[in-house]
Amino acid sequence: MNWAKSISGYEIAFVLVFLILYIWYLWNVQRATTSIGRASRLRFLKLFLRVTYFGLFITALLGPSFGNVETETKSTAKDIILAIDLSKSMDATDVSPSRLDMVKLGLNQFIDGLSGNRFGLLVFSSEAYWLVPLTYDHGLVKDYINNLRPGIMPDQGTNLTAALEKISQKFESNKDEDRSKVAILITDGEDFGYVNSSLKDSLKKYQGNIFYLGVGTETGGLLTRNGEIITDESGVQALSKLNKSNLQEMAASVTQVFFLDNESKPFPEISQRISSIGQQVIDVRKILVLNNKYTNFLLIALVLAALDALVKIKQFEI
Template sequence: MFRFANPEYLWLLCALPLFAAIYALAARRRRKRLARFGDPATLRELTPDVSTGRILLKFILFLAAFALVALAAARPQFGSKLREEKAQGVEMMLVVDVSNSMLAEDFEPNRLERTKYAINRLFDGLRQDRVGLVVFAGEPKVQLPITSDYRMAKAFARRIDPSLVSVQGTAVGKALEQALLSFSGDTEEAPSRVIILITDGENHEDDALATAKRAAELGIRIYTIGIGTPEGAPIRIGGEFILDEGGDMVVSKLNEEMLSQIADLTGGAYVRSSKQSIGLEEIVQSINEMEQSELTTIRFEEFNEQFQWLVAAALVLLVLELLLLDRRNPLLAHLNIFREKA
């Protein structure tokens, strides 16, 4: 496995085009200043030892050395060994509503953005559990399979958006069914598997309670989080509020009854979000008290550093750049490396 231990230093490579632009401007300015003294062809005959090719080569050597130093600073590494790591934890599937109703602004800036922020905070606090992510509207979609890579999980969570699901609506039952199918096959111990459903509870598509009963039969707990307010809020998309067929403004309200029933059927718990807390922290605290299973994770370790080879190559190029003179060496003139053919 290959990786950069400090990838932020790769941004230094963005300076290469800037250096090239500065060199081009300097060369242009040098040609203009020389043109004031006379014809360029005549000046070349009067100064045969001056070599523009050498100046360009010195600059190319400098750019190459700078690029190698930037790559070395990013610390390229190769993983040389796989290690199987065992830990106690649970598998946690997050099921997130991305229907248009989650754009209601009774939470700032809206329900969905507050949910994404809470999920990001959740991933920061996890250590040994595995997480997966299912997004849904009219249809569910597995956004992230079960993983213990929290950095990747955070990256996928930031991309949560209504556009991920082409069919609008709110099919809670289908989403829960997809979550049941998305657990890994590493452990068959149901007590170590939980689903966290985050939605405003407006289910218009299917019978979510039937799926909850199936989860209960499998011994899988479903924790539900209701985000929104009972009073509701209008839904704004692209700066305009959604209207119904009668021209009235659509108001999305929190449906707590269904979410409470789902949680009760599976032995989970229901939490209503507040302006201060979405409710994920409270649920994770409850999950940590559950029976946990032994989870196996394969990790790369003993990464071999490769930066020293890049540093060595950069030093060689810099030494060549320093030894290469701007003017032709009379002792090597017969080699005719840079001089144009007559």
């Protein structure tokens, strides 16, 4: 026999209280015999009955399990691609501590909240590269995210087409797998160039599964290098602004758009929407598990307790 839980201080306390109260009750009955008469021997029948159903209640509380029952288990998962813009403008500090650092903080919590799914990490600037293929190793994905910085990309700029092509290719190559596919594109959207119509059309079938996250503010933030503000040849300070209209125009055709800044934290909402996307069953197995029989003990205890309440006996023989 196995148990759903081990005996704890609560169960021990219940037993001690029961014993103390019953010993006190028997002592009072014994004292009363000196003036009323001889105590009835039937009281021992009541004692046996009460000890029995009290023990059965404790047993049911611990959840005894024996015998096997066959049950069906189903494994479900989604493939979630995180595509992160690593252009220099992601270093802007209009979002504290910086656009990229805020993304890192949000994604760590986001990944923890969607356990059981596969994550892949795609980074892009002028080109797009896979850093982490789709994997269940969430710790690995978070380690790579925490080490991201714009300087790891060979060229600067924001080429959204390159990222979308990688996502489209991955979706198509895995289309025979029974998994829902999701992508989140994270960028400041300042200038991502032209996205051709054929690519947009190919992604329309996944329209509800692609999320666009714009990072930054429309007032913008200054860009720095080695702690100093970047300026152009004429001495004008480099300022990066979130281009919401570009992102919203893109979202109207193939994506859902959210914005991340010092006030708005959209990761919980994105997580809820992803959770609501149809989750495909990827594995079905039948396994044998122990059958919890606590109801049997509970039912017998209730019957005996009812019998105790209904059957009255004389406490004394005069």
